[in-house]
Amino acid sequence: MLNPHPTRYAELNGVLHDLVTGAQAALGDSFVGAYLQGSFALGAGDVHSDCDFLVVVDQRPDAGQETALRALHRDLPHRDGFWNRHLEGSYAVAADLRTVRGLGRDWLYVDHGRDEMCWSDHCNQPWTRWILREHGITLLGPCPVELVDPVPDDVLRDRARAGLATLTDDILGWCPPHIAWCQRYLVVQAARSLHTVRTGEVASKRDALRWAMMHADPSWRPLLQQVLADRDLGLDPGAEPRPGSMAAARDFAAYVAALA
Known part of the structure; x- marks a missing residue:
């Protein structure tokens, strides 16, 4: 039914x-x-x-x-x-x-x-x-x-870790850096990948950001809070990132790749 x-x-x-x-x-x-x-x-x-x-x-x-x-x-x-x-x-x-x-x-x-x-x-x-x-x-x-056998933890972790090496280039290759949504997406995907590397599980976007606030270096909390707060703005192709936020997103992705 x-x-x-x-x-x-x-x-x-x-x-x-x-x-x-x-x-x-x-x-x-x-x-x-x-x-x-x-x-x-x-x-x-x-x-x-x-x-x-x-x-x-x-x-x-x-x-x-x-x-x-x-x-x-x-x-x-x-x-x-x-x-x-x-x-x-x-x-x-x-x-x-x-x-x-x-x-x-x-x-x-x-x-x-x-x-x-x-x-x-x-x-x-x-x-x-x-x-x-x-x-x-x-x-x-x-x-x-x-229908689906269990997915081994190491398969999830290895695939997430491998994707972090080129995450910024991969995302900004199709999602222009002058769009605010793309800044948020880069931060979210980096946070989700780090969560998977650490836990062997997959989290939603919101839960991954909240997890990263607790487990990443505290200096990243303002960026993570900005992305979480701005999520309700949705996708507006004409909306530009907050000043300095795209550079911060790139730096966060590099931090996560090094940490993972």
């Missing part, structure tokens, strides 16, 4: 109903289950979050199924409403999802708010399947623990 109340937002629940029933119609017997991961699974989803989903499929979608899924996601963002423009997720092949041996394989993916799909490993990462297994919200289908 389809979960009628997976989030506290009635409109989002309706969008998820349309997503799941549309995916079922497109996939037929290949549909295994549908789940929320990301911030909503971690209990931190709000109106500033995207809604991260995974639909698990028995086999890689064939040409007909892929065409139907692309039509579904081409339509969803153009319907009336708010949450239909804030979905992001992938169609995960069950065999790939089972163990870490399947990490990095491409799945059919739709980026936040987009109406065109692509093949990408964006959702096929250690932190995605850790959140799914440990905190995933079932929309329809078996419990996630039946």
Whole structure:
């Protein structure tokens, strides 16, 4: 039975109903289950979050199924409403999802708010399947623990540590440094990576910032508090970072990389 109340937002629940029933119609017997991961699974989803989903499929979608899924996601963002423009997720092949041996394989993916799909490993990462297994919200289908083996701590830690080496360049390569949201995103991702390196777990953005306030050098608390306070400003392409805050964000990312 389809979960009628997976989030506290009635409109989002309706969008998820349309997503799941549309995916079922497109996939037929290949549909295994549908789940929320990301911030909503971690209990931190709000109106500033995207809604991260995974639909698990028995086999890689064939040409007909892929065409139907692309039509579904081409339509969803153009319907009336708010949450239909804030979905992001992938169609995960069950065999790939089972163990870490399947990490990095491409799945059919739709980026936040987009109406065109692509093949990408964006959702096929250690932190995605850790959140799914440990905190995933079932929309329809078996419990996630039946689909995903435990993610070893060292896999999470090693991947987070490796990403820190190029974090600033990677983020600012697609997120311009003159946009305030990008300054906040860099700090958040550095804090989340440090949390994972230290704990072998994955935290929400807010929880990672709060954890870093307690465990990083106290001199970084003003920066972390600024990012936490400014989160409610959302993404405004015309809003510039606070004076000096982008340089501080770069320095924090370098500090975290050295510490990790």
